[in-house]
Amino acid sequence: MTEGLRERKKAETRLALSSAALRLAEQLGPDGVTVEAIAEAAGVSPRTFFNYFSSKDDAIVGINPSDPSQMLEDLARRPAGEPPLASLRAATLAVAGRLEAHADDLVARDHLVQRYPSLAVRRTAGYAVMEQALVEEIGRRTGLDPARDPYPALAVAAAIAAIRVVVAVWHDQDRPGPLADALAAAFDQIAAGLPAPVPALSPG
Amino acid sequence: MTEGLRERKKAETRLALSSAALRLAEQLGPDGVTVEAIAEAAGVSPRTFFNYFSSKDDAIVGINPSDPSQMLEDLARRPAGEPPLASLRAATLAVAGRLEAHADDLVARDHLVQRYPSLAVRRTAGYAVMEQALVEEIGRRTGLDPARDPYPALAVAAAIAAIRVVVAVWHDQDRPGPLADALAAAFDQIAAGLPAPVPALSPG
DNA sequence: ACGCAAAGTTGCACTCAGTGCAAGTTTGCT
DNA sequence: AGCAAACTTGCACTGAGTGCAACTTTGCGT
Numbered sequence: 001m002t003e004g005l006r007e008r009k010k011a012e013t014r015l016a017l018s019s020a021a022l023r024l025a026e027q028l029g030p031d032g033v034t035v036e037a038i039a040e041a042a043g044v045s046p047r048t049f050f051n052y053f054s055s056k057d058d059a060i061v062g063i064n065p066s067d068p069s070q071m072l073e074d075l076a077r078r079p080a081g082e083p084p085l086a087s088l089r090a091a092t093l094a095v096a097g098r099l100e101a102h103a104d105d106l107v108a109r110d111h112l113v114q115r116y117p118s119l120a121v122r123r124t125a126g127y128a129v130m131e132q133a134l135v136e137e138i139g140r141r142t143g144l145d146p147a148r149d150p151y152p153a154l155a156v157a158a159a160i161a162a163i164r165v166v167v168a169v170w171h172d173q174d175r176p177g178p179l180a181d182a183l184a185a186a187f188d189q190i191a192a193g194l195p196a197p198v199p200a201l202s203p204g
Numbered sequence: 205m206t207e208g209l210r211e212r213k214k215a216e217t218r219l220a221l222s223s224a225a226l227r228l229a230e231q232l233g234p235d236g237v238t239v240e241a242i243a244e245a246a247g248v249s250p251r252t253f254f255n256y257f258s259s260k261d262d263a264i265v266g267i268n269p270s271d272p273s274q275m276l277e278d279l280a281r282r283p284a285g286e287p288p289l290a291s292l293r294a295a296t297l298a299v300a301g302r303l304e305a306h307a308d309d310l311v312a313r314d315h316l317v318q319r320y321p322s323l324a325v326r327r328t329a330g331y332a333v334m335e336q337a338l339v340e341e342i343g344r345r346t347g348l349d350p351a352r353d354p355y356p357a358l359a360v361a362a363a364i365a366a367i368r369v370v371v372a373v374w375h376d377q378d379r380p381g382p383l384a385d386a387l388a389a390a391f392d393q394i395a396a397g398l399p400a401p402v403p404a405l406s407p408g
Numbered sequence: 409a410c411g412c413a414a415a416g417t418t419g420c421a422c423t424c425a426g427t428g429c430a431a432g433t434t435t436g437c438t
Numbered sequence: 439a440g441c442a443a444a445c446t447t448g449c450a451c452t453g454a455g456t457g458c459a460a461c462t463t464t465g466c467g468t
Contacts, residue, residue: 006415006464034453045418050455083400120332121325128324142400147376150390151401153369154362158398161361165354172351186354193397194362196287196346197355210435210444238424249447254426 014052016042021059022108030060030116057122061109071095072133084138084152088159089187095163096180103175110171127164131156162186218256220246225263226312234264234320261326266313275299276337288342288356292363293391299367300384307379314375331368335360366390 020041024033035056039046053059074091082090099106113119131153138152139145146152166182176182189197224245228237239260243250257263278295286294303310317323335357342356343349350356370386380386393401 004465009464010416035455036453047418047420047456048416051416054455056454085398085400117329117332121329124328124332125321125325128321128328144401148373149401150366150369150373150386151393151398153372154365154390154393155398157365157369158358158362158394161358161365162354165357165361168357169352169354182354186358189355189358190362191397193395194289194355194359196289197348197353208436213435214445239426240424251427251447251449252445255445258426260425 013042013044013048017044017049017052018059018062021056022062022112025060025112025116026108030057030112030119033060055122057119060112061119061122061126062105069133070098071130072137075134075137080141084142084155085158085187085191087141088134088138088155089184089191092159092163092183092187093180096178096183099167100179106167107171110168127160131160134159158190159187162190217246217248217252221248221253221256222263222266225260226266226316229264229320230312230316234261234316234323237264259326261323265317265323265326265330266309273337274302275334276341279338279341284345288346288359289362289391289395291345292338292342292359293388293395296363296367296387296391297384300382300387303371304383310371311375314372331364335364338363362394363391366394 021038024037035049036046039049071091074094075087078087078090113123134156135146135152138155144151166186170179170182225242228241239253240250243253275295278298279291282291282294317327338360339350339356342359348355366387370390374383374386
């Protein structure tokens, strides 16, 4: 078994704390919530809260939308000869699938983060961890030292920006279509060198 | 005059607090420094500290390497017809000049931020503010609504990534040449669609 | 079923960040 | 000199986060 009761209860408590934190923060704003309130809503002591999360904001932002290590695995699975941007594109599309599955949670947290920029800070910390790992993998694949050549970091930054930006727009428009399609379009633009796009459906 | 004595003393106090914070944080780490110690080193009361900075980390990270509003002005000055990426490139090169002037301060803060990732978080918050403003300007210039079309945010993210990444590499290598040259090269890569680069100085 | 050890929870006491308020002090202006 | 605005400061307070030492629960061997 997977440690059974003990492990399951821990997972439950963690989830209870995290969702209580999210719910309360939606109602009262991040500063209107105290750790004491979160702990009470989850049925544990305030002290126990800190056994699960190292800060209040961690609990509100919760688990990262896409686990850093997963995207790294996606990237590592790509064939060695593939151009870096193509590998990143493929890994990103894989992420899109996972994101779409948890879209509702994502939307709630996303709105909260947009309303309270102080939370954005916590969230980007997650991106930074992922970014560092991806940069090293791209460095390995291209034979470039990321500390001496900007290319790996540039490519990864473009990919992460695509996720960040496209997901935000996709939310704003209430998920008009498959997230993967929108991401693919963004990668097309990046691969084309980000040329000025046609303004809109204007001419007539 | 520019408000004379009063304004000057405020600027002095702010600088004294910021540099005391930086110096102490270098020695003891961000968590080893208290606001009380910073205030004492700067010769003011702890309460006064918070009249100048809204958090301890703000004082340590100090003023943003490139004032957000300045880069926005650089961008706004570019001719209207110019392709967005070209405008961003020009604005970025202008930033490079200002950055190079304060290179020493930058290096100190950069090392600190690298050693203590918790500070990175504060620093990116500064980038986020700038990013938002630039995105709106690019949206204006292209006639695209940033909330509906990812292009403006993608282009701006690429530009900011270029600054972030190139400056980091430039520091790591002890400023091998003009920062502007390295940035221009990065923009060349972006405009070319980030193709896989040749591994090194290989061909014969 | 019993008891032991490991893991988890909790209360307590503490440090420190950060805020609001109500003084006091300094500066600029007339 | 005298007034008003700006700035500083002390005080009291809330709340985050940590270390520690009990206490309770769970898992496991006998």
